[in-house]
Amino acid sequence: MKNVIKQCQFYGILIFVFPLFFGACNKYLDVQSNKNQVVPKDLIDLQQILDGAQNINLNFCSIGEVSADDYFLKQRVFDGLSEEGRMFYTWENPVYNFNNDWAKAYIPVYNCNLVLDKLKGIERTALNKDDWNNVKGSALFYRASQYLSLVWTYSKAFNEKTSSADLGIVLRESPDFNMKSERSTVSQSYRVILNDLLEAAELLSEQAIHSMRPSKLAAYGALARTYLSMAKYDSAYYYADKVLSVKHELLDFNDATLIDVKSSYPLARFNKETLGYFELVTINAQIGINYANIDTNLYQSYRHDDLRKLAFFKVNADGYVSFKGSYSGSANLFGGLAVDEMFLIRSECLVRLGNVKSGLNDMDYLLTHRYKTGAYLASNFNNKDMALDFVLEERRKELLFRGLRWIDLKRLNQEGKQIYIKRVVNGKEYGLRPGDNRYAIPLPEDVIKTTGIPQNPV
Template identity: 35%
Template sequence: MNRIWNTVATLSFGIILMTGCNKFLEEKSDKSLAIPTTADDFKALLNDWGYVNSDFASMGEACSDDFYLTDEDYSSLYYESDKRLYSWMPDYVTRSLSGGGHEWWHCYKGIYVSNSILKGLDENNLRDRRANEIRGQALVFRAARYLDGIQIWAPVYNRETAASDLGMVIRLDPDMNLPSVRATVQETYDQILKDLAEALPILPVSTISPALPTQAAAHGLLARAYLIMGDYDRALQNAEQSLSFQSNLIDFNDLDEQASFPIPVTNQISSEVVFFTRMYGSNMVNNLDIAKINPDLYGMYQDGDRRKAVYFRADNEGHYLFKGTHMGHSGLITGITTAELLLISAECYARLDDVDKAALTLNRLMINRLNKQSYQPYQFQDKHIALNTVLAERRKELIFRGLRWSDIKRLNRDGASITLHRTINGQNLNLMPNDKRYAIALPEDVIEISGIQQNSR
């Protein structure tokens, strides 16, 4: 056990160095710390979900239109960075370089751990089946981090401009002395797809926990990535592949809607989760006592929709608050679920003009969400009605999952013309479709330390 803790300490030190914090650059490393060399060492790092599964970005969720803050709640936000994020300011001043509120740091912390595992496996010539399984899982975690980050800090994928739009800093080596240079959006997606494709043949079919990636998880992430990119054939293929491994759905008719957190969990994660990652606990998003549900969104849930009671509760002032988490407490997941995969498949079928399969796939989900006594299966004759219906169900189903910001960006790219509105202390704010602020500004301390290029403002 001490060896594993020492390993984590070594990696933590490296992560801090990677951020470029000068005071740590002046410190000498403790050579007594153990260096990971065995498959057990690297597996232990993968099992530390606080490092690899946790702290995915909540910034997009904080900027989206699923919730709002009252003026009192907005004024009570402790950090100026949260206020600026909520009001779509074109810059972002972070709270601290190596801790709370620094989602860029958290993103590259996970990438650093993955890179350290991959390099360690190579340097120690670990090539057996178990080592290859660990390699595949590290590749999935790296891809998941890059896919998460590019939704926040880059423009939406656009075939016309992806080769020139600024994407993520691609790091494939844990060496913190390598310079930081932003890749393009195309190069970032290429790396995500490459990592997942390389991982697939060496991943296990099943694991003891969805916190560890499987073939279903890799296919699920590929489906999500291709959907964002607008490649609906490949998104559909991968969603269906993932569902062929795991298709569990919870019947919301069986849940206690009066419970504080009605969705049942096993080992802290619900049975619908294919791949578990969770959102960083920002004051706005994860504080489910102040994030008020957009009334227009709440109004989309019709009578007989069990999600209306399973997902929401009313506070003493008549606002609706979210409680439909998949963790049995206020923690919010960002990973792949069977519900998301069904919605990806249904959307792709609709876009590819197969409205019958779109309805059939959507109904697999809806029969587990609507009151069975009044349930009427969807039937579609028109492609546009089918697509709009699926997109409406996607928004209702995947609330507080870190996906809405990405959805707004890709739908506006394709002409949806979604405009976001906020009212803060009597001032009306609008975020127009395809505004440059949809690529959230990189933390200013990162720009100062690394010299990488900031997003356009």
């Protein structure tokens, strides 16, 4: 019993059971759950677990965005944070406990493992094979997606020379609470993520009935962003290209029937660019729209005719700027997969692989949909390094607050970009240098104490 309690604490105090998994799914999908059912027994039950959006789709880690460099806090806002919140903002490695990103992320991991475990008892037949494949593929996709969010947050960037020794995440492959929790290596973490996604891609249909459910294209998109974060640019290109060969339609920010750039939240939830819908967890107040102010230099880097400057940002009465451009259509931050990200991945990879012209063609296609009609001038860089800098700048400007900047900082610094980020609080400068151990955010203290797994190095 003591071991069960410890593992429950690791998972985030999982005292809710099957009936509570379904809170949000009916809002998005035409699915009904049987509230009287406690133990899942068939494919319908398992699919309903995976359709529980609140516990499956809305748990991507956001503490990396808290630690990244796209925003700053005014002094009075900083002063109003908890001690833990202030220390995260200044990269001082707080000692913290439940409730947190780690606990939130392992809820869908548990649910997916429960589904995969119960699926072993359901025979795959000619009549049920499509539903069976979708359940297994979805569970693998969701588990891998959460593992990716976790390893980006709590581990160092993938490095061929050190990844077999660097601390990864806890890889749970069973819902059994009595199984001991152990930290894998970064290499092992990525291996499991890639294996899950590759198998999911084989099982899932090309298009899902709703973007809250995964598809083959979403799995390809997740593979593209996984390989990009590993700096494996040929593989990242391959999977981004597989997505874009089927789905490449972008939102035109000039189309007032789709986007009112002056509205409070111009970009609709489930818009046509969405490949797979996720949101970042909302427990980290620092990046809330009422608190976070966009980095001034970043905001000024948008040109006057760039419609993202209107669609993504609100200029407040105090002159500071806040973010409003989430693909959630609300204050919640979108962390899912979208077509624009695939163009940016393919463009970056093409440039890195030496095909500068094709890479810039992708950028031109994206940016003509973002600038006022006729205002965008095609990019013209003969120098590979200049072209890459241009693509990376646009990547940052396009993908704000999607849970991507923290891992981008890690991988780019590992390649020699030497990005030094800093914050000034009460006249004191706090900084984070490339390669600093604090790029691997510390694990919650209650997890360390209850499981005995090692903490990240200071």
